[in-house]
Amino acid sequence: xxxxxxxxxxxxxxxxxxxxxxxxxxxxxxxxxxxxxxxxxxxxxxxxxxxxxxxxxxxxxxxxxxxxxxxxxxxxxxxxxxxxxxxxxxxxxxxxxxxxxxxxxxxxxxxxxxxxxxxxxxxxxxxxxxxxxxxxxxxxxxxxxxxxxxxxxxxxxxxxxxxxxxxxxxxxxxxxxxxxxxxxxxxxxxxxxxxxxxxxxxxxxxxxxxxxxxxxxxxxxxxxxxxxxxxxxxxxxxxxxxxxxxxxxxxxxxxxxxxxxxxxxxxxxxxxxxxxxxxxxxxxxxxxxxxxxxxxxxxxxxxxxxxxxxxxxxxxxxxxxxxxxxxxxxxxxxxxxxxxxxxxxxxxxxxxxxxxxxxxxxxxxxxxxxxxxxxxxxxxxxxxxxxxxxxxxxxxxxxx
Amino acid sequence: xxxxxxxxxxxxxxxxxxxxxxxxxxxxxxxxxxxxxxxxxxxxxxxxxxxxxxxxxxxxxxxxxxxxxxxxxxxxxxxxxxxxxxxxxxxxxxxxxxxxxxxxxxxxxxxxxxxxxxxxxxxxxxxxxxxxxxxxxxxxxxxxxxxxxxxxxxxxxxxxxxxxxxxxxxxxxxxxxxxxxxxxxxxxxxxxxxxxxxxxxxxxxxxxxxxxxxxxxxxxxxxxxxxxxxxxxxxxxxxxxxxxxxxxxxxxxxxxxxxxxxxxxxxxxxxxxxxxxxxxxxxxxxxxxxxxxxxxxxxxxxxxxxxxxxxxxxxxxxxxxxxxxxxxxxxxxxxxxxxxxxxxxxxxxxxxxxxxxxxxxxxxxxxxxxxxxxxxxxxxxxxxxxxxxxxxxxxxxxxxxxxxxxxxxxxxxxxxxxxxxxxxxxxxxxxxxxxxxxxxxxxxx
Numbered sequence: 001x002x003x004x005x006x007x008x009x010x011x012x013x014x015x016x017x018x019x020x021x022x023x024x025x026x027x028x029x030x031x032x033x034x035x036x037x038x039x040x041x042x043x044x045x046x047x048x049x050x051x052x053x054x055x056x057x058x059x060x061x062x063x064x065x066x067x068x069x070x071x072x073x074x075x076x077x078x079x080x081x082x083x084x085x086x087x088x089x090x091x092x093x094x095x096x097x098x099x100x101x102x103x104x105x106x107x108x109x110x111x112x113x114x115x116x117x118x119x120x121x122x123x124x125x126x127x128x129x130x131x132x133x134x135x136x137x138x139x140x141x142x143x144x145x146x147x148x149x150x151x152x153x154x155x156x157x158x159x160x161x162x163x164x165x166x167x168x169x170x171x172x173x174x175x176x177x178x179x180x181x182x183x184x185x186x187x188x189x190x191x192x193x194x195x196x197x198x199x200x201x202x203x204x205x206x207x208x209x210x211x212x213x214x215x216x217x218x219x220x221x222x223x224x225x226x227x228x229x230x231x232x233x234x235x236x237x238x239x240x241x242x243x244x245x246x247x248x249x250x251x252x253x254x255x256x257x258x259x260x261x262x263x264x265x266x267x268x269x270x271x272x273x274x275x276x277x278x279x280x281x282x283x284x285x286x287x288x289x290x291x292x293x294x295x296x297x298x299x300x301x302x303x304x305x306x307x308x309x310x311x312x313x314x315x316x317x318x319x320x321x322x323x324x325x326x327x328x329x330x331x332x333x334x335x336x337x338x339x340x341x342x343x344x345x346x347x348x349x350x351x352x353x354x355x356x357x358x359x360x361x362x363x364x365x366x367x368x369x370x371x372x373x374x375x376x377x378x379x380x381x382x383x384x385x386x387x388x389x390x391x392x393x394x395x396x397x398x399x400x
Numbered sequence: 401x402x403x404x405x406x407x408x409x410x411x412x413x414x415x416x417x418x419x420x421x422x423x424x425x426x427x428x429x430x431x432x433x434x435x436x437x438x439x440x441x442x443x444x445x446x447x448x449x450x451x452x453x454x455x456x457x458x459x460x461x462x463x464x465x466x467x468x469x470x471x472x473x474x475x476x477x478x479x480x481x482x483x484x485x486x487x488x489x490x491x492x493x494x495x496x497x498x499x500x501x502x503x504x505x506x507x508x509x510x511x512x513x514x515x516x517x518x519x520x521x522x523x524x525x526x527x528x529x530x531x532x533x534x535x536x537x538x539x540x541x542x543x544x545x546x547x548x549x550x551x552x553x554x555x556x557x558x559x560x561x562x563x564x565x566x567x568x569x570x571x572x573x574x575x576x577x578x579x580x581x582x583x584x585x586x587x588x589x590x591x592x593x594x595x596x597x598x599x600x601x602x603x604x605x606x607x608x609x610x611x612x613x614x615x616x617x618x619x620x621x622x623x624x625x626x627x628x629x630x631x632x633x634x635x636x637x638x639x640x641x642x643x644x645x646x647x648x649x650x651x652x653x654x655x656x657x658x659x660x661x662x663x664x665x666x667x668x669x670x671x672x673x674x675x676x677x678x679x680x681x682x683x684x685x686x687x688x689x690x691x692x693x694x695x696x697x698x699x700x701x702x703x704x705x706x707x708x709x710x711x712x713x714x715x716x717x718x719x720x721x722x723x724x725x726x727x728x729x730x731x732x733x734x735x736x737x738x739x740x741x742x743x744x745x746x747x748x749x750x751x752x753x754x755x756x757x758x759x760x761x762x763x764x765x766x767x768x769x770x771x772x773x774x775x776x777x778x779x780x781x782x783x784x785x786x787x788x789x790x791x792x793x794x795x796x797x798x799x800x801x802x803x804x805x806x807x808x809x810x811x812x813x814x815x816x817x818x819x820x821x822x823x824x825x826x827x828x829x830x831x832x833x834x835x836x837x838x839x840x841x842x843x844x845x
Contacts (some may be wrong), residue, residue: 316507
């Protein structure tokens with residue numbers, strides 16, 4: 001289907017179903033219960049899941065296929081954001097021009113950065129990209145304040161030109177929209193104790209994510225993708241056979257830069273703020289973590305990794321001491337305090353610790369990331385159920 | 401499922417289903433169930449306290465959170481009531497807000513705009529917060545204020561000193577009690593003139609971001625107005641920890657006053673470097689060399705230790721003030737936590753009470769009604785004397801404290817002494833000088 005082999009088509013369909021049903025799947029606990037704390041089905045976080053999913057998918061095209069570890073991808077995300085917000089300030093609050101321009105600008109910029117950085121490989125390449133990203137961050141934070149808003153960042157204002165939009169005179173900044181469909185508009189479905197929020201912005205972002213995911217599958221399966229894998233496995237051999245790897249790596253770099261720009265543009269479309277923070281080197285490190293946590297070089301891994309990290313950042317970090325005491329209120333006082341004292345360092349502002357532990361466990365025991373974990377579990381069940389499969393040589397290949 | 405057979409009919413029907421699925425959210429758009437965002441319906445109302453729990457301003461954030469907890473306790477009728485007894489408005493009765501018990505959720509801004517917005521959005525979308533408060537940086541305040549404007553909830557700014565928050569980035573749903581760079585400059589200049597003379601040459605070191613720019617601008621304008629000359633203004637990177645290379649050229653420049661437009665750790669380091677270089681023992685142009693720090697906080701004074709002795713600066717509030725409101729607040733804060741509150745704690749506590757009071761007076765949680773109740777509101781008994789919440793830019797106008805590092809501190813909290821209380825009239829400015837547009841209030845939904 002769509003030029004995909006059946007296995008990939010199945011993966012795409014499963015992802016599509018998950019994405020469409022996310023508002024329900026992510027809200028498994030009824031409103032008002034103690035466990036509602038763990039619900040993640042609110043628009044902001046769902047948008048973040050898919051947007052960072054796009055970012056990680058794009059990063060994986062470079063890192064997963066060619067093995068070039070860029071430590072500066074957040075710069076493209078930030079540049080995409082700035083481009084998009086300027087489009088919204090100058091042209092229209094419709095998200096289409098903003099997103100298109102953010103992809104183009106990020107693409108042009110990554111072409112320039114890639115052109116220079118790709119002269120080196122390995123650690124030198126990583127350091128070069130890191131240097132570029134930090135340079136962009138510093139510029140955006142102070143020197144370029146007139147364009148970037150510096151520390152404060154940029155938001156749409158009432159008195160922006162917005163030359164394509166009809167003039168508003170009621171002093172309200174129009175919301176970002178897709179031909180009139182406002183990104184913030186939501187429908188709440190109440191079912192017993194459960195509340196599910198279907199948000200327009202989320203579905204727009206999700207649709208873009210599915211398209212990006214589809215394109216990424218096509219790249220993985222194309223002759224171009226094979227070339228990129230060749231760069232990763234043995235670049236010297238490639239050189240000896242008379243192939244120049246540079247155009248391939250540069251193309252991969254630009255494509256992943258454009259993905260990052262797309263993610264940046266979408267971020268602005270969903271939440272109209274562009275700031276220098278998102279270009280900081282820790283943001284570049286985060287996408288590396290996402291990709292490795294989920295599974296480098298796998299199709300779905302980066303999306304899973306992005307989800308896992310964003311979930312922890314937004315849900316785990318909000319559990320404070322009071323909430324813990326509430327959970328364990330039934331236990332005897334002394335025991336309650338001990339348990340809370342044991343758990344507390346790992347939640348709230350200590351969520352980084354939990355993430356670090358999880359990351360270590362994954363890297364040590366599941367070098368293939370969460371995807372490998374899933375495959376191992378699947379294999380466990382498969383072996384028990386159908387021993388004849390292996391005999392007939394029909395064993396299903398893991399979904400890359 | 402090793403082979404997928406595709407038929408025209410199959411594709412069409414699947415496409416139709418997918419299309420319908422995607423169209424669902426568009427059909428029900430703009431479901432206005434409530435009159436405004438997060439209208440509290442049960443017996444409780446949720447406030448969102450968004451403070452830095454990690455990062456460079458974590459100390460301030462922790463103190464803000466203590467103040468918020470204290471304010472909620474007082475609003476719900478617990479504790480000794482703190483400033484509620486000295487507050488000039490009597491709309492609050494210690495029974496929550498409009499009879500609804502006050503509950504709160506907390507979040508970590510990390511002093512990053514993106515993180516702060518994510519945290520605030522989750523409070524609004526997930527926890528149903530009807531007001532967001534807190535924060536310890538102007539960048540975060542401006543970002544979260546814009547978000548609250550968009551979402552249709554009230555934003556009560558915490559510690560944010562840049563002119564921008566209620567200047568070029570002001571919003572109808574946002575309110576600031578804290579003072580700003582302009583007021584610091586206007587309050588400091590006469591004191592500096594009286595103590596150091598009117599023919600000084602100033603050298604500015606400015607943190608290279610928005611707050612630094614507005615502070616430098618404010619101090620520069622107001623000191624030049626009394627006859628000072630600005631020799632040079634050098635920007636220093638925010639991440640700088642060693643300022644030696646920036647201090648060295650100061651003496652060669654012929655300047656006899658160094659103005660440090662730095663905050664937090666930056667100020668602690670630059671001041672320490674300047675004192676270590678012996679700047680304060682130098683005689684330049686026949687005058688004693690002096691150092692000025694426009695924005696002081698107790699936490700910074702603590703970090704810089706003995707180096708702050710005798711150095712002038714301005715602050716929003718100090719716990720040693722003797723008016724009834726300040727004393728009531730210091731007493732209940734001290735009883736609960738064992739030490740006096742910082743100015744960040746004070747402004748957050750006051751903002752929470754002011755919000756609650758505005759709701760009570762308006763008789764509604766609707767952001768537009770609350771904004772109307774706050775606009776032009778005059779009150780007293782909150783520690784800063786008679787105060788006006790100006791309607792034009794949602795900025796509080798009140799007395800500004802000019803302080804000086806104490807020569808003989810008696811405790812680790814007793815580091816600043818109040819030199820003068822500059823009356824509000826002297827720091828008041830025209831609302832239009834910073835540009836910006838308040839827009840109209842947004843109730844959301």
